[in-house]
Every structure is written in C-alpha cells, then in structure tokens.
Amino acid sequence: MPIRPSQKLPALAIAVAALCLQPVTASAQTLLRDAEIEQTLRSYADPLITAADLDPKDIKVFLIGDRSMNAFVTGGQQMFYHTGLIMEAEKPIQLKGVIAHETGHIAAGHLARSSEAIGNAMVPAYITMALGLLAIAGGAGDAGMALIASSQQFAMLSFFTYTRVQESNADQLAVTYLEATGQSGRGLLQFFEKFRYQEVMAEARRSQYFRSHPLSADRIAALQRRVNAQEYKDVADSPQAVLELQMMQAKIHGFLEPTARTYSAYPVSDQSLPARYARAIATFRAPDIPAGVSQTQALIDEHPDNPWFHELMGQMLFERGQAEQAVGPYRRAVELAPGSALLQIGFARAVAAGGTPAALVEAETALRTALRIEPDNAFAWTQLAQIADSRGQPGLARLATAEAAFNLGDMPRANRFAQAALPILETGSPQWRRADDILEITRRAAIRAARDGNPPNRPRRQVSTVLPGGAAAPGLLSGVPVTVPVAAGEHDGHDH
Ligand SMILES: [Zn+2]
DSSP states (O other): OOOOOOSSHHHHHHHHHHHTTSOOOOOSOEEEBOHHHHHHHHHHHHHHHHHTTOOGGGOEEEEEEOSSOOEEEETTTEEEEEHHHHHHOSSHHHHHHHHHHHHHHHHTTHHHHHHHHHGGGGHHHHHHHHHHHHHHTSSOHHHHHHHHHHTTHHHHHTOOOOOHHHHHHHHHHHHHHHHHTTOOSHHHHHHHHHTGGGGGSOGGGSOHHHHHSOOOHHHHHHHHHHHHTOTTTTOOOOHHHHHHHHHHHHHHHHHHSOHHHHHHHSOTTOOSHHHHHHHHHHHHHTTOHHHHHHHHHHHHHHOTTOHHHHHHHHHHHHHTTOHHHHHHHHHHHHHHOTTOHHHHHHHHHHHHTTOSHHHHHHHHHHHHHHHHHOTTOHHHHHHHHHHHHHTTOHHHHHHHHHHHHHHHTOHHHHHHHHHHHGGGSOTTSHHHHHHHHHHHHHHHHHHHHHHTTOOTTSOOOOOOOOOSTTOSSTTBSSSSOOOOOOOTTSOOOOOO
C-alpha cells in the first residue's frame, strides 16, 4: 500500500531546531508508560468511549506522573490523566466518572471550540508537546523528558476553562455513557461533592482540574437529579475492579514516591495484596534488590497468573544485570498478557542479551509483535535495528533505524537511513517499498535541514534535565524506557 505523506510532519520537523534552544527547567511532570496501569485505564475508558459512539482506537490515553489532580483532553483525540487523580480516587467508579466526563467533552467537541477561542497562542504548546511525545517515543528518553518538562506544556494544554454549559453538558453525557455500560453516575457525584469546597475557593487555590472544569452548586444539583433517575445508580464496583484500582495506586506509590513514604503508607502490618505490591516495588527501589526479588516471588507464588508480578520480577533481575534470569519471568508475563507492546519489548531486551542466534530470532519476533501493536514505537524500532545488525541483516537494520528516526521526528536522519537501506534491500519487496516511502515522506525535511545548515548527520543537541520520581529510570514504571505512541493521524504508513 502506498504511503501518504503526512501533513503535520514538516511543521514538527521545523520545531525540532527551535526547541533545542529552550531552557530546561525541572518539573514534577513526566509522561509515564506502564502496561498494567494502561490496561486498567483502558478497561475503564474503552467501554465509555464506545458508548459515546467513538472508536477507542482513535483515542490515546496518556498517564502523567504528577501528584496534582488533573485530567484533560487535547486535540479531541488524546486523554491525559495525572497519577494524582488516580491516587485521589476512592473507588473505581469515581475515576470512571471523571473519564466519562472527559469523554463527554471529546464527543461534544468542546475542546475544539475552546481551542479556537484561545487561538494561535495554543499552537506552539501543541507542537512542543507533540515533539516531546515524539522524542520520548523511545531511546531519546532524556531529550523527550526535557521537552515535556521544559515549559509546562501540560499546564498550558489544560489552561482553558470550559463554560458552565459545557460542564453540565459533559456531566449529562457522562451519565449517559455510564448508564449505557450499566454503571452508576454516583461516583462522579461523590467525586464532585468531595471537592465541593473548591467552589468557594479563590481561583488560584483551586486544583487545576476544577479551574478547567468549574464546579457549581447548580451543576452538582443537576448531576444529582440525573443520577437519581438512573436505572443503574445503585450498581457498585466489583471487588475485582476495586482491587485493580488499589493495585494501580500501590504501583504508582511504590515507583514514584520516596520509599520511606511508601513504607509508611503501606506498613508491614498491612498484608493486603496492594500493600505487599507497593512494598516490593519500594524495596526494589531502595535499592534492596534481593529483598525486592523475594517479596515479588511471594506475590508470584500466590498469584502465578498475574502478568505484572512476573514483569516486575523480570525488571528487577534485568536491572540487576541478570538478563538471563529475567527471560523466564518476562516470557511468562508475555504469555499471560500477549497484547502488551511494553511487555514484548521488555521480553525482547532480556532475551536478546543472550546473544545466541536463537535468542536473537526470538527477540526479533517479540519486537515485531510489539510493533504490530504500536507501529510508531521508536524504542522498539531501535531495538530491532540492533538485532538486525547482530544477525547480519544490514538492510533491515538501516530501515529500522530510519523508522526509529521517523517516529522520533528526526526526518533528516530517517531520510539518510532510508537512502542507505534501499540499495541493499530486495527491489520491490515490502521493506524496499517502505524505505522508498520514508525517503519520499522525509525528502523535503532533509532538503530543508541541509539548506538551514543543519546537515543530516549532525546529531541533535542533547538536553538533560532533573527527572522526578526517582523511579529506576526516568519515566519508567515497567522496565521499558518511556515510549509514547505518536497521536493518531500524526503520520501513517506503517503497512507492515
Ligand atoms: Zn469538564
């Protein structure tokens, strides 16, 4: 299938150079990726998105590591949830209520109107953020994180206020979606009532969420009336759903809070599964890896079918330098949750460290599976390039490097590697056609870069920043460096 050049890429490519000049400031905000949390959030969001007559595949869900409570949508296609919001939820239905409300804003097109009102002032922030996502998309973790943190784009992106009419409209839609999925709107109501005091607070003291989504007594009353009339108003969260929320919260706490705080929030006297999970992670980060391993093994012994416990074990062993021992746990995690690109990549990294021909074949298979799930995952492309190189497949190695660069928004590099790949790939093969497509898509950007005195082989300036959280690696919860998929529509053309 021929590749259609993207409309947006040239603009993004231009912005790369400009961004490198921006000062870098430390920020408490980091884009995070974690297979378990993403799966749980998606399991909350997807039925609501479907109930809104939208396609879950079109809407990306991002997790931001930030203690403040916030949720917002951008571009009508991306939802962002702060870890602070997840930590604040007392029940899954509260979080689902907020997700349903955000879905209501997307379905009603509220963002589009707000953006128009703000006008061009918003555009640079969007571009900057998109670039941050691109850069972060794999490998170039530091650069991406710096871009994300550099000018508080997230705050800017959520720096608009919905009108009262939009808020009430989104509330009503939220209850409609909850009702359509057999769920209660009471969680949303509880959530608002919990923060009712915010209504009377000065604007500046309100949480960002309630600055963007202003609360009012009228609004709460209208929601109350609607929920009272709901058929499913008394439906409670299942024990399984409650456990999933608690496990997300335990994981966030364990990875992102200082370990002493986690031990204090989840004291040894608490032998619940979430408490033991949080402590195992905190112990691993302390770092006391042997104790972390034994605590995680106890969780696995009790729940052998939980993929995330196996993943945590794989991560601990891999980071301890025991890649060979990490293969087993990752293999089991992948068997239990085969649809997770992050787990496939984690497995590939561990197994590739073995270095044998069979190990490399297995790693390549896992990476190809990951790339079928997330075709724009630059980190997976980079790993694939290394493996192809080790296996003596220079054409594929160059093509995969071009793909990685393309998904990082580095068009000159993508162009150069696609050009290098073409003569050694079999003419007319799918890989050859893909290289040809990348060459075509990136041609203009490469010419422009050369003209502007930024030769394609000049490495982009590296920026570093203070990273929050103190997690084992920046932006990483689950053992794989931050890899953020590019928003749908930013480009297309991965037809293999
Ligand atoms: Zn709202």
